[in-house]
Amino acid sequence: MATTANHSGTGIRIDLQIIADMINPASRVLDVGCGDGELLAYLQESRDVDGRGMELSMQGVQKAVARGLAVIQGDADTDLVDYPGDAFDYVILSKTLQATHNPRRVIEQMLRIGRHAIVSFPNFAHWRTRLDIVMRGRMPVNELLPYSWYETPNIHFCTIRDFVDLCREMNVGIKTSLSLDAAGEVQKFTADSRWANLFGVDAVFLLGK
Amino acid sequence: MPNISATPAPDALRTRLNAVEATITLCVDEPLPLDSGETIGSVDVAYHTYGRLNADKSNAIVVCHALTGDQFAVLPHPVTGKPGWWANLIGPGKIVDTDKYFIICSNVLGGCMGTTGPKSLNPATGRPYMLDFPVITVGDMVRLQIKLLDYLGVDRAFAAIGGSMGGMQVLQMASAYPERLFCALPIATCARYSAQNIAFDEVGRQAIMADPEWCEGKYLLENRVPHKGLAVARMAAHITYLSEAALTRKFGRKLQGKERIGFGFEADFEVESYLRHQGSTFVERFDANSYLYITRAMDYFDMPGEHGGHLSKAFMNTPVRFCLISFTSDWLFPTSDSQAIVRALNAAAASVSFVEVQSDKGHDAFLLDEPELHDTIRGFLDGMARRAGLSFGEAL
Numbered sequence: 001m002a003t004t005a006n007h008s009g010t011g012i013r014i015d016l017q018i019i020a021d022m023i024n025p026a027s028r029v030l031d032v033g034c035g036d037g038e039l040l041a042y043l044q045e046s047r048d049v050d051g052r053g054m055e056l057s058m059q060g061v062q063k064a065v066a067r068g069l070a071v072i073q074g075d076a077d078t079d080l081v082d083y084p085g086d087a088f089d090y091v092i093l094s095k096t097l098q099a100t101h102n103p104r105r106v107i108e109q110m111l112r113i114g115r116h117a118i119v120s121f122p123n124f125a126h127w128r129t130r131l132d133i134v135m136r137g138r139m140p141v142n143e144l145l146p147y148s149w150y151e152t153p154n155i156h157f158c159t160i161r162d163f164v165d166l167c168r169e170m171n172v173g174i175k176t177s178l179s180l181d182a183a184g185e186v187q188k189f190t191a192d193s194r195w196a197n198l199f200g201v202d203a204v205f206l207l208g209k
Numbered sequence: 210m211p212n213i214s215a216t217p218a219p220d221a222l223r224t225r226l227n228a229v230e231a232t233i234t235l236c237v238d239e240p241l242p243l244d245s246g247e248t249i250g251s252v253d254v255a256y257h258t259y260g261r262l263n264a265d266k267s268n269a270i271v272v273c274h275a276l277t278g279d280q281f282a283v284l285p286h287p288v289t290g291k292p293g294w295w296a297n298l299i300g301p302g303k304i305v306d307t308d309k310y311f312i313i314c315s316n317v318l319g320g321c322m323g324t325t326g327p328k329s330l331n332p333a334t335g336r337p338y339m340l341d342f343p344v345i346t347v348g349d350m351v352r353l354q355i356k357l358l359d360y361l362g363v364d365r366a367f368a369a370i371g372g373s374m375g376g377m378q379v380l381q382m383a384s385a386y387p388e389r390l391f392c393a394l395p396i397a398t399c400a401r402y403s404a405q406n407i408a409f410d411e412v413g414r415q416a417i418m419a420d421p422e423w424c425e426g427k428y429l430l431e432n433r434v435p436h437k438g439l440a441v442a443r444m445a446a447h448i449t450y451l452s453e454a455a456l457t458r459k460f461g462r463k464l465q466g467k468e469r470i471g472f473g474f475e476a477d478f479e480v481e482s483y484l485r486h487q488g489s490t491f492v493e494r495f496d497a498n499s500y501l502y503i504t505r506a507m508d509y510f511d512m513p514g515e516h517g518g519h520l521s522k523a524f525m526n527t528p529v530r531f532c533l534i535s536f537t538s539d540w541l542f543p544t545s546d547s548q549a550i551v552r553a554l555n556a557a558a559a560s561v562s563f564v565e566v567q568s569d570k571g572h573d574a575f576l577l578d579e580p581e582l583h584d585t586i587r588g589f590l591d592g593m594a595r596r597a598g599l600s601f602g603e604a605l
Contacts, residue, residue, distance in 0.1 A: 052555075058564060062584055065532060065562045068592025072551055072563035082552040 012042045014184050015202050019092060019118050022176060022206050023047055027089035030054070030114060032076045032106075033096030037064030044069070052088075054079065077101045080109035088114040095202070097121045098154040104166060111172065111209055120204040123179070125159030125197045144182075144201055160189075160197045167191075167207065176206040226259040226300065226307050228284055232323050235356045241318075242352070244509075247343040251332055254357050255323025256280050256315035259299065260307035262363070268599055269363045270305060271354065271390075272314040273371030273378035276503055277443075277495055279322035282314040283307075288494040297578050304587045309594075309601045310367065315357055317350045317378075319503050321496035324353075328429060328496045339498060340426035347374070347510045351381045355389060367597060368590065370394040372575035373542065374503070377402075377510050380550070383531070384512065384523040392530040392593045394586060397539050397575040399546035400512040400520050400553070406541060409449050410504040413442030417497045426498055439497045440488030447487045452538040452571035456480060513553075520553035530560040530596070532589040534575075534582060537565060541572040562589060 012020070016039045023029060025047045031040050034053030037060075043049045053071035055061045064071035072079075076093065077100050091114030093106065098121050100106045110117040122145060123129075132140035139149040147154065158166075160179065167174055179187050179200030189196035196203070222228070232255045235241075240250035257280045262269060272282050272295065279286075283293040283300055299305040299312055316324035319342070327342035334341070358366060369379045369390050376398025383393040399406075417423055420438025424431045448456075460480040464470065467477065476482040516522035531554055535547035544565050554561040566581045568574040575582065594601075 052560070058567070058581065061562070061564050062581070062588055065564065065585060066588025066592055068596050070530065070560040070562050072555075072561060073565055074563075082555060084556045087555070087558065 012038055014186075015120055015180060015204065016042065016094065018178055018180070018186060018204050019094060019120060020047065022118055022204075023049065023090055025049070028052075028087070029090045029092065030083070030088045031092045031094070032080065032110070033093060033099075034064060034069075034071060035060045037067050037069045037071060039092070039094065040064065040069050040071070041067050076106050080106065080113060083109075083113040085112050086115065090114055090116045090118055092118045094118075094120045095122065098157050100156060103156050103158070104170065107166070107170065107172070107207070111207065115209070116175070117172075117207040118204065119163075119207065120202055121158065121163070122154075123160050123197065123200045123203050124157040125161065126201055127198050128182075130198075160200055160203045161192075161194075163203065163205065164191045167205070173208040174205055175208050176204075178204045180204070223284065226283060227261055229258045230280075230284070231256060231258075233357070233360060235353070235360060241349070241356070243343055243349045244346040245344050249318075249325070249343055252318065252325045252353060252356075253323060253329065254315050254325075254353060255320075256313060256357060257282065257284060258314075258361075259283055259312040260310050262311040262361075263600065265600075266363055267365070267367060267597065268309065268601065269311045269313055269358075269361075269366040271358070271366050271369040271379075271382070272299065272305075272312055273354070273369060273375035273382075274314065274317065275371070275373035275375050276446075276507065277491070277500075278375065279320060280314045280316045280324075281322070282312070286494065289490065294576060297576075298583065298586070304583045305370070305590065309599075311363075313357070313361065313363070313366075315354060317374075317503065318353045319345045319350070319499060319506065321499040326496065327426075327498035327502055337429045339429060342498070342502060344505055345502060346506050347377045347381050348385065350506065351378050351385060354378065354382065355386055358389060364389070366390055367599060368392045368394060368593065370396070370586070371398075372396040373398055373572065374507055376542075377507065380512065380523075381510075383527065383529045387524075387527045387529050390529050391597050392532070392589070394532050394534070394589065395547075395550070396534045396582075397536055397542045397547075397572055399510075399542050400523070400550050401514065401546075402507050402510045403546070406449075407508045409446060409541075410508055412445050413504060414501050416441040416445065417501060420497075423497060426501075428497070434492065435497045436489075436492045439492045439495065439500060440485075442497075442500060443491040443495075444484040444488045447484060449541045450571055450573040452540065452569055454538060454569035455571050455573075458569070459483075520549065521556035524554055524557040524559050527554075527557060527559050530593060532562040532564075532585070534563075534585055535565050536568045536570070536572070536574040536579075536582075538569045539572045539574065 029049045031053045040051040054074040091110040129140045179196040180202040236252045240248035282295045316322040319326045331338045376395035379395040417438035420435035422433045423435035463479045465482045513520040533547045535544040551563045
């Protein structure tokens with residue numbers, strides 16, 4: 001949605017590569033907010049997964065369908081309820097959480113229909129964001145968060161620590177937590193890491209029931 | 210043995226399409242069982258094929274027509290002379306490319322363009338069936354389509370594609386014969402025909418049956434045709450294929466060849482004369498009793514009803530890959546109908562894609578040059594062809 005576009009050696013975005021590395025081969029995967037299907041296509045080729053996608057924009061759906069992927073036009077907030085329970089091994093929400101109306105409900109649904117959920121989001125506590133607010137007294141607009149407040153699709157920003165708190169409140173197990181710094185370096189962090197919360201541009205969580 | 214009569218293809222388009230126009234008599238030794246419990250034997254099937262079947266017979270696409278369609282999907286209609294109803298989609302180098310795929314399009318059971326229907330001769334009586342024709346279902350139409358595939362030696366078609374009632378046949382085929390299809394493209398359709406649609410069908414049927422020329426269904430014997438009833442049926446139905454926005458854009462309140470309203474009941478408005486034209490040209494090419502039977506088949510279409518109320522049971526663990534397409538302004542087969550199918554397919558763990566195309570052209574959009582429709586179909590077929598490992602090399 002609204003952050004870095006670094007690419008890994010395999011050609012896909014580095015945050016997508018991180019997600020792909022969390023997924024066991026030949027598993028069943030639902031990518032919610034799959035865009036044009038970049039991650040799904042990669043997973044299908046490199047991990048032999050049985051992949052499905054959901055995407056709000058018709059352009060995205062069309063591109064994904066043209067790749068031979070099974071993608072439906074749908075909304076994470078309203079359409080996840082249609083899937084049966086435990087239908088997938090992994091349900092992915094990549095940089096979409098902050099654009100949902102009810103992030104908590106979305107995460108609940110993801111863990112209802114999948115054994116694991118993988119959630120990535122831009123960390124609103126990154127030092128540059130903090131600096132914008134503290135020093136400039138303004139909402140951050142930069143290459144990481146490019147939208148002005150009045151036109152952003154991102155309506156539910158959170159920080160890494162906020163997200164960890166929500167997981168605890170929901171009794172959701174955090175299996176893996178990774179952050180990406182501005183240089184695209186991946187750091188493993190513990191849930192309470194203030195370091196990750198300050199220097200992590202993006203966070204990726206693998207959640208279990 | 211079945212008797213075959215194939216018309217040679219004379220003009221350039223026919224040659225370019227490698228078109229075969231044929232009628233084959235099937236179910237001669239063993240009659241076709243019908244959902245009603247009746248059977249029908251010696252069934253003629255009028256069909257077209259375009260393109261060439263490849264060496265491993267894996268590139269066939271079954272094209273299913275809608276209520277008033279026929280096998281003239283690409284070739285010009287023999288009565289109206291107009292291009293085939295899906296000539297914008299199917300052809301050499303087109304979205305459904307006849308240089309790559311082997312297209313099979315047959316007139317449905319109960320139709321009036323050569324496949325056995327109420328106007329065909331009943332071999333038992335030597336007269337047309339008329340209302341002695343058994344009431345048929347979409348399931349029966351598909352059963353016959355499968356017989357045609359058997360005859361053509363196609364064990365598994367690459368795809369089945371159709372809009373409206375054609376989409377119902379695609380769904381039915383995928384459900385009842387999942388091993389006969391690799392992928393399915395049901396467009397602007399439903400798995401359960403709605404009360405509103407049954408209501409419109411009933412208006413059409415009543416208009417036909419109220420016409421004295423219908424002669425209790427025996428008009429063929431009396432050498433008469435219920436022109437007026439069938440035209441009214443078509444006019445009413447045609448409105449349901451459009452949308453308010455499309456009607457307003459196309460006609461508004463424009464007057465037909467006059468400066469002011471006429472204070473009478475001649476066609477003052479363009480929209481009136483358009484509908485009258487639609488009605489009067491339709492009766493030239495369609496049989497009134499066929500209209501009764503085929504609309505009835507749609508009324509009876511209820512896939513969830515046939516599966517204990519659970520549509521997902523119709524597709525449990527299906528290997529068929531689906532792509533559903535609906536249109537925003539289609540109020541006859543609204544997006545919610547397609548979404549119900551998508552939900553059921555997800556519950557059945559099927560591979561499904563779904564796109565709702567933005568269009569203000571109503572249900573008819575599936576027949577029109579809608580770029581997003583065509584892009585989606587092209588993308589899906591290309592993706593699926595790669596998935597299926599289709600080779601478009603040497604043809605048979």
